Amino acid sequence: MTVQTWEIENIRNTVKYITNDSIILTDGEADACLTYLNIKGEEIKAVCRAEYYDEEEGRTYKGLLVFSDYRIMFLSYVPTGKTTIDFLQFYEYYAISNVSSMFDTSTHSKLTFNYNGHFKESVLFSKINSSITNTLVSMMNHYASIRKAKEYKKSDRAFQRIMFSVGSLLATLFIIGVISAIFVPDEYEVTDVFEEFDEYQAPIAYEVQVENNNIIVEELLEYTIGDSYFTNIIEPPNYKKDYPTIFHKTSEDNTIYYVIETKASNLSNDTLNMIFDTPIRFTLVEDDFYEFFAGYAYLINDSSEFVFDYDLSAQKEVDMYIYFEVPRKLKDNDNKIDLKIDDYYNYEGIFINLR
Known part of the structure; x- marks a missing residue:
C-alpha cells in the first residue's frame, strides 16, 4: 500500500499543530508515522526530537519520539535522506503496567516505563516543567489502563516495510534493546516541549x-x-x-x-x-x-x-x-x-x- 501525498501533508500538519510549529516532519518521518501508527483512528498526541543511547552498542541514535493513543515509538533513519529505517523501537500501551516520573531539578525529569514487572526503561527529559511531564504521565497511564492486546493488529504496509526494507537489522536492534533494558538503563535525552493534555485528568475508575x-x-x-x-x-x-x-x-x-x-x-x-x-x-x-x-x-x-x-x-x-x-x-x-x-x-x- 503506497502512502499518498495528501496523507503525508495531513500528518505533517498534525505534528506542526501539536508542537506549536517547532517540529516539521520530513517526508521520510511522516511516511514512517503513517506506516507504523497503523490502527484505524490512531492519533498522534505528542512528538519530540530525541536521542537514544544504546549502551550495548555504544551508539547514539537521533530521531523522533512519537506518542500516539496506542503506542510510543522511537525511529531514526540511515543518514542518506531515504526512508530506510536504521533503528525502530516500540512501547505499546497494552504491555506497559505503569509510567511514573521523578524530578531531579525543576526542569529535568525522568520517566520510567514498567513493562508488567519484567523490565523497565527510562526516558530523561530536559527543559520540560513538572506540569507538562505530569500531564504526559497521566496520558500514558490512561492509555495503558484501557488498551488491550487484541486491539493491536499489524497492517500489511507495516509488515512489508519491516520485512523488506529493514530485514534482520530491525530484529537484531530491537532484541538488543529489550535484552539490554533488563540489565542497563536505556535512556532518551529529550529537549523539546510537549503541549499539555487536560483531557487525561480522568476520574478514578476503581474503588x-x-x-x-x-x-x-x-x-x-x-x-x-x-x-x-x-x-x-x-x-x-x-x-x-x-x-x-x-x-x-x-x-x-x-x-x-x-x-x-x-x-x-x-x-x-x-x-x-x-x-x-x-x-x-x-x-x-x-x-x-x-x-x-x-x-x-x-x-x-x-x-x-x-x-x-x-x-x-x-x-x-x-x-x-x-x-x-x-x-x-x-x-x-x-x-x-x-x-x-x-x-x-x-x-x-x-x-x-x-x-
Whole structure:
C-alpha cells in the first residue's frame, strides 16, 4: 500500500499543530508515522526530537519520539535522506503496567516505563516543567489502563516495510534493546516541549480500599499481604530443581531482593489475566522519595514453579510473590519502607507501611 501525498501533508500538519510549529516532519518521518501508527483512528498526541543511547552498542541514535493513543515509538533513519529505517523501537500501551516520573531539578525529569514487572526503561527529559511531564504521565497511564492486546493488529504496509526494507537489522536492534533494558538503563535525552493534555485528568475508575493487610479492588480483586523480607535468592517453597532460579544474587552484587508474599483472589465472575486485567500496580517507596517498581511471580504446581503471566479463574485465588530489586544497603539501614498502591488515576497513591 503506497502512502499518498495528501496523507503525508495531513500528518505533517498534525505534528506542526501539536508542537506549536517547532517540529516539521520530513517526508521520510511522516511516511514512517503513517506506516507504523497503523490502527484505524490512531492519533498522534505528542512528538519530540530525541536521542537514544544504546549502551550495548555504544551508539547514539537521533530521531523522533512519537506518542500516539496506542503506542510510543522511537525511529531514526540511515543518514542518506531515504526512508530506510536504521533503528525502530516500540512501547505499546497494552504491555506497559505503569509510567511514573521523578524530578531531579525543576526542569529535568525522568520517566520510567514498567513493562508488567519484567523490565523497565527510562526516558530523561530536559527543559520540560513538572506540569507538562505530569500531564504526559497521566496520558500514558490512561492509555495503558484501557488498551488491550487484541486491539493491536499489524497492517500489511507495516509488515512489508519491516520485512523488506529493514530485514534482520530491525530484529537484531530491537532484541538488543529489550535484552539490554533488563540489565542497563536505556535512556532518551529529550529537549523539546510537549503541549499539555487536560483531557487525561480522568476520574478514578476503581474503588480501592485497604483494610488491615487486605487490598481490595471492589468486585474485582483482593490481595492479602503476608510476610515480607530481604533475600539474595527467590525460589518457590517446594522448588526441586538442581539449578538456581533466575532470581539469584551474590554478596558481591550491589542489589538484593525485597519480597512480599501475597495471595490474590479473583472476586469477579470472569477470568482475569494478572498482567493485563489488573487495574493496580505496586511500588516500594524508601523514605518517601526513592521508588522501586514491582515484579510479579505466581506459584503453580504445588508451589514448586514460578510463572510470570497467569490467568486467574473466577472466584479462585493464587499465591504470588511481589518482588523488588533494591540497593543492598536498604537491608541494613533504618529507612522507612512503604508499599504504594497505584490505581492509574489516583496519582497520590495509597500507602501501607512495611518498616
